[in-house]
Amino acid sequence: MTSTLVENHFRIGKLPHIWCPGCGHGIIMRSIAVAIDELGYDKNDVCVVSGIGCSSRAPGYMDFNTLHTLHGRALAYATGVKMANPDLKVIVITGDGDCAAIGGNHLIHASRRNIDITTVVFNNNIYGMTGGQYSPTTPTGEKGTTAPFGNIDRNFDLCNLAKGAGATYVARSTAYHANMVKQQVKAALENKGFSFVEAVSICPTYYGRKNKKGDAVSMMEYLKNSTVNVKAADKLPKEKLEGKFLVGEFYKSEEPEYTEEYKKIIDSFQKER
């Protein structure tokens, strides 16, 4: 026995998932399923695509059309799926490494094209699957197996990156704010264009241990206490924002969507004939 939600949207035989105790990925994956459920989409109209990483294991558990592809390349495959069948609701599940390191180029160009794909990045600030190497979102000064004395790179703000590259829906939430993840994924799926949701996750096993962040509960407490909603941020004095990061909807706009523009060209030739 399990909940109706899990029964209807997951491949029960594959559960429990392989993620570590207290890994935030499970919470975010559930929120995505609730979002799809609440929007009432037919399961056959949804395609979930991922690359490689702990986060990218998610589609293996989700009972939709699913594709588990190559490291960094989820958006390239998803673009192919969407071009071949523009009626599908295409969701990319990716990690910070998958999306912003090896896959960074795909991210900026999918954003630029404004192709109607919803990307949810499970950002745990590290490469979990391969043992804790630092990623483009590991904060400066924090540690990874490949940065034993502290990371000297500056970290990406993924939302700013996606917005700058042309995404038309950009939002951030966290594993602690599971209902916010759901709401943002719903808004992202309803946006006709490239939507980017950064769901900050927790990796107690590597990021937590390497950086002495405590157990899963302490890491969830951190997410709870270190976030400020973007709507409230303007009204707060600067010192109240120190050490905090922003969550909420950062950007929304209407721009021509890629598959629709492509269809216009096809249609113009079909009319000629």
Add this chain to the structure above:
Amino acid sequence: MTASKEKKLYVKKDWCKGCNICVAFCPMNTLELKDGKINIKDIESCTQCGRCELLCPDYAIYLGGTEDGKK
């Protein structure tokens, strides 16, 4: 009191990984870990807020229909 509640709180011990998240964030202190697995300590205190279900990474605790299946 329990009879008037709409739903029932279920645990699925074989999926629980003992992370303690639901125990720590339950506002009513309803839950505990017993031998490393989720256990309902005091069902009377549960307000069915759904937070444990929302935050359990392993889907090992949830609110479902009542036992008699009427609701």
